[in-house]
Amino acid sequence: MNVLIVYAHPEPQSLNGALKDFAVQRLQAAGHQVQVSDLYAMQWKAPLDARDTLDPQPPARFNASCASRHALEHGLQTPDIVAEQDKLRWADALLLQFPLWWFSMPAILKGWVERVYAYGFAYGVGEHSDRHWGDRYGEGMMAGKRAMLVVTTGGWEPHYSARGINGPINDLLFPIQHGVLHYPGFDVLPPYVAYRTDRADEARFVQIRDALGQRLDALFTTPPIAFRKQNGGDYVIPALTLHDGIAPGQTGFAAHVSTAATD
Amino acid sequence: MNVLIVYAHPEPQSLNGALKDFAVQRLQAAGHQVQVSDLYAMQWKAPLDARDTLDPQPPARFNASCASRHALEHGLQTPDIVAEQDKLRWADALLLQFPLWWFSMPAILKGWVERVYAYGFAYGVGEHSDRHWGDRYGEGMMAGKRAMLVVTTGGWEPHYSARGINGPINDLLFPIQHGVLHYPGFDVLPPYVAYRTDRADEARFVQIRDALGQRLDALFTTPPIAFRKQNGGDYVIPALTLHDGIAPGQTGFAAHVSTAATD
Numbered sequence: 197m198n199v200l201i202v203y204a205h206p207e208p209q210s211l212n213g214a215l216k217d218f219a220v221q222r223l224q225a226a227g228h229q230v231q232v233s234d235l236y237a238m239q240w241k242a243p244l245d246a247r248d249t250l251d252p253q254p255p256a257r258f259n260a261s262c263a264s265r266h267a268l269e270h271g272l273q274t275p276d277i278v279a280e281q282d283k284l285r286w287a288d289a290l291l292l293q294f295p296l297w298w299f300s301m302p303a304i305l306k307g308w309v310e311r312v313y314a315y316g317f318a319y320g321v322g323e324h325s326d327r328h329w330g331d332r333y334g335e336g337m338m339a340g341k342r343a344m345l346v347v348t349t350g351g352w353e354p355h356y357s358a359r360g361i362n363g364p365i366n367d368l369l370f371p372i373q374h375g376v377l378h379y380p381g382f383d384v385l386p387p388y389v390a391y392r393t394d395r396a397d398e399a400r401f402v403q404i405r406d407a408l409g410q411r412l413d414a415l416f417t418t419p420p421i422a423f424r425k426q427n428g429g430d431y432v433i434p435a436l437t438l439h440d441g442i443a444p445g446q447t448g449f450a451a452h453v454s455t456a457a458t459d
Numbered sequence: 460m461n462v463l464i465v466y467a468h469p470e471p472q473s474l475n476g477a478l479k480d481f482a483v484q485r486l487q488a489a490g491h492q493v494q495v496s497d498l499y500a501m502q503w504k505a506p507l508d509a510r511d512t513l514d515p516q517p518p519a520r521f522n523a524s525c526a527s528r529h530a531l532e533h534g535l536q537t538p539d540i541v542a543e544q545d546k547l548r549w550a551d552a553l554l555l556q557f558p559l560w561w562f563s564m565p566a567i568l569k570g571w572v573e574r575v576y577a578y579g580f581a582y583g584v585g586e587h588s589d590r591h592w593g594d595r596y597g598e599g600m601m602a603g604k605r606a607m608l609v610v611t612t613g614g615w616e617p618h619y620s621a622r623g624i625n626g627p628i629n630d631l632l633f634p635i636q637h638g639v640l641h642y643p644g645f646d647v648l649p650p651y652v653a654y655r656t657d658r659a660d661e662a663r664f665v666q667i668r669d670a671l672g673q674r675l676d677a678l679f680t681t682p683p684i685a686f687r688k689q690n691g692g693d694y695v696i697p698a699l700t701l702h703d704g705i706a707p708g709q710t711g712f713a714a715h716v717s718t719a720a721t722d
Contacts, residue, residue: 243505
């Protein structure tokens with residue numbers, strides 16, 4: 197299978213760098229094809245702006261969605277964006293690997309999402325009717341592909357537990373796992389998270405590395421998180437609120453994960 | 460009072476641009492001093508990396524925390540970072556204004572946080588003991604200052620409601636309001652959110668603008684969100700989990716907001 201690793205860490209000789217190199221080797225040894233987008237090494241342009249469209253006659257006012265749609269439809273996207281979109285089309289699985297900085301992905305990776313996720317590619321896809329509100333949240337260009345986050349934190353695991361001060365890790369990652377990955381159609385696997393990596397000695401590194409190896413071995417067999425499909429009948433359209441009978445009384449991120457086989 | 464607006468939108472002639480200009484005027488008319496960091500206009504460098512330290516002898520391996528601490532302590536920070544830190548010291552209130560892109564802040568603003576929030580400035584501050592785990596989550600350099608998010612979304616308000624498919628807006632903003640603002644000590648006001656702004660006509664714009672005006676008029680009187688203080692007795696140290704008697708049985712982001720005057 198084809199695996200794309202989008203990797204965001206500024207130092208090759210870091211724990212993240214070692215884990216990235218390990219992942220490439222482990223996946224290749226299992227017979228997979230691997231491509232890496234090493235965003236820092238590529239000097240990836242982070243901010244989304246008017247320069248992302250190679251338009252000989254740019255409009256007076258820049259609108260991100262309109263510009264993105266226009267560029268995609270008319271072959272006016274910059275080559276760096278086109279290359280990443282081609283990698284996504286090629287991939288059967290996507291890994292986003294990054295250190296958790298200020299409870300989210302590094303800016304350079306956020307900028308990859310913003311620029312590569314063009315209108316008509318990752319959003320603004322599909323028809324809108326009273327039964328179908330675009331191909332999104334379980335449908336879309338990435339349907340049939342898998343995705344997994346590989347995340348390191350400086351903070352301790354209990355700080356990210358159900359009652360930990362940082363907030364539960366699954367809730368912190370929801371805007372990425374649900375909003376960035378499930379949205380264009382990826383099947384999202386439970387994340388691989390290594391905690392307190394600033395203090396990792398060699399023994400701890402081996403533990404972290406081997407646990408990642410097991411997750412990579414199961415990349416194409418691990419059951420994905422059961423995020424609900426937007427157009428599958430669970431949501432009122434166009435309000436996109438859960439029907440009263442679905443997860444009755446429940447609010448928040450967890451309500452968007454199906455808990456029963458029959459749910 | 461002194462108000463710093465950190466603003467992240469690529470188009471001056473946008474709804475966001477108009478709201479920013481309006482905010483400056485409204486605040487100045489009320490007698491406040493206002494500075495604006497217009498990140499796109501400033502061509503703010505988004506990615507945090509080794510170039511953020513003006514070190515004549517950079518270490519062989521870049522470590523973000525160590526480099527940041529070293530640069531701050533030895534006057535080796537780049538001028539753009541120093542200037543923003545000075546603005547934060549000067550400010551009595553901080554507004555972060557941005558369009559919600561992929562359920563978080565734009566990359567350029569995330570990069571402002573990552574680079575300006577140096578070790579020893581916004582984190583890594585204060586002593587660690589069995590009763591006090593650093594000056595953070597309610598203590599720190601920004602204690603006594605106020606902060607508020609000013610956010611626009613393309614999506615509809617019900618999509619961001621308690622049972623809406625995107626997740627509740629307060630949960631989506633928790634990593635920013637709690638993790639980026641409460642963390643270094645800001646008192647965080649409820650956010651100002653304008654929904655479905657892509658389709659705003661003149662009448663809707665006036666509505667959005669005037670509602671923002673009322674929030675700005677109350678910037679120094681609105682009660683902040685009652686995020687719990689880390690070192691105030693609600694958390695077990697160093698696990699930083701809520702004590703059993705605090706919000707008993709409750710999990711997730713909401714547990715970190717005090718609900719009772721006596722809580």
